[in-house]
Amino acid sequence: MxxxxxxxxxxxxxxxxxxxxxxxxxxxxxxxxxxxxxxxxxxxxxxxxxxxxxxxxxxxxxxxxxxAPLDGLTEVWAAGVTYSRSRDARVEETTEPTVYDRIYEAERPELFFKAPAWRVVTDGQPIAVREDSAINVPEPELGLVINAFGEIAGYVVVNDVSSRSIEGDNPLYLPQAKIYAGSCSVSSGIVPVWLTDIAALEIGMWVYRAGAVVFEGRTSTSSFHRPAAGLVPYLTSFMRFPDGVVLSTGTGIVPELDFNLAPGDTVEIRIENVGSLTNTVLRTAEWLDSVGS
CATH class of the missing domain: 2.30.30 (SH3 type barrels.)
Known part of the structure; x- marks a missing residue:
C-alpha cells in the first residue's frame, strides 16, 4: 500500500x-x-x-x-462526521441522531481538541480504552500537519481511539469519549506535503486478537464528504498555533455496534503514501501505570 x-x-x-x-x-x-x-x-x-x-x-x-513526531506546544485536534460511514455509525449509536445528520450536511465541520504533544504516543507504544465505556473503537484517520501560518506542511497517520458508548449516551459527553490517557496515537514520521497528494489514498485497518483478525476495514480519502483542506480555516482562522497543529480528518471505517476494542488487542493502520501505525491495547489504569501521561 x-x-x-x-x-x-x-x-x-x-x-x-x-x-x-x-x-x-x-x-x-x-x-x-x-x-x-x-x-x-x-x-x-x-x-x-x-x-x-x-x-x-x-x-x-x-x-x-x-x-512521536510532535513536540513543543503542538496540539492534536480532530474533525468528526466527515465520511458517510461515520455519520451512519453516529446515528446508529446515539440517542440524538439528528445532531449527526445536521453536522454531516452543514458547512461548518465538527472540530474538537484531542491531545497536547506530550500526551501523544506513536508506533509500537500502547493505546488505551476506558473501563467505564461498554463499546470502544479505534478510528483510523489521515492527519494534516499544519504550520503556524495555517499551511499544510505534511501528513501523518492518526488513531483517534474513542469511547463509542459514552458519546452515544449524549453528544455532550464527546470530550470524555475522545480525550483521555492513551486515546491518541500518531505514526512515527511526517510525510512532507510536497511528496504526496491526498486525493485518493487507500486507508486500511486491522484489529488482531489472539493472533487472529477480528476486524478489517478499508476506505479511501476519495470518500471524504468535504475537502480535507477545507477543514483547516475553521481551526486556524480563530486561534493561533505557534508550534503548529495536527488536524485529524475523521474516519471512514467504523465497526458495527457488536464490536468492542479490548485490552490485549493490536490495532494496525496503514495509509497509502503516508505510513503505518501499530499499537497494542491496555486499560486506562494499566496505561497510566506503564506510560504515565
Missing amino acids: ENIRTRVVRFTDQTGQIHIGLDEGEVIKRLPGEWRIADLLRVRVDTMREMVATASAEIPAESVRLL
Whole structure:
C-alpha cells in the first residue's frame, strides 16, 4: 500500500539525546543543530523544505528509537462526521441522531481538541480504552500537519481511539469519549506535503486478537464528504498555533455496534503514501501505570 519512504522523524540516539532528521529507510539523516519538529512548523512550507534539505549526518536507523513526531506546544485536534460511514455509525449509536445528520450536511465541520504533544504516543507504544465505556473503537484517520501560518506542511497517520458508548449516551459527553490517557496515537514520521497528494489514498485497518483478525476495514480519502483542506480555516482562522497543529480528518471505517476494542488487542493502520501505525491495547489504569501521561 505504501511506497514513500522519506519522512521527518524525531528520535533518541544511543546517548539518549533527542534529535530530528529524515528517515530514509536504512539510515536517518540528522538535521543540524538542536531543531525541533516545532521549529519546522514555525516557518512557512518553502522554508521548511529548505531546512529539511540540510539533513546530512547519516545514522543507522536500527540504532535509534523513534518518538512521536510532535513536540513543543503542538496540539492534536480532530474533525468528526466527515465520511458517510461515520455519520451512519453516529446515528446508529446515539440517542440524538439528528445532531449527526445536521453536522454531516452543514458547512461548518465538527472540530474538537484531542491531545497536547506530550500526551501523544506513536508506533509500537500502547493505546488505551476506558473501563467505564461498554463499546470502544479505534478510528483510523489521515492527519494534516499544519504550520503556524495555517499551511499544510505534511501528513501523518492518526488513531483517534474513542469511547463509542459514552458519546452515544449524549453528544455532550464527546470530550470524555475522545480525550483521555492513551486515546491518541500518531505514526512515527511526517510525510512532507510536497511528496504526496491526498486525493485518493487507500486507508486500511486491522484489529488482531489472539493472533487472529477480528476486524478489517478499508476506505479511501476519495470518500471524504468535504475537502480535507477545507477543514483547516475553521481551526486556524480563530486561534493561533505557534508550534503548529495536527488536524485529524475523521474516519471512514467504523465497526458495527457488536464490536468492542479490548485490552490485549493490536490495532494496525496503514495509509497509502503516508505510513503505518501499530499499537497494542491496555486499560486506562494499566496505561497510566506503564506510560504515565
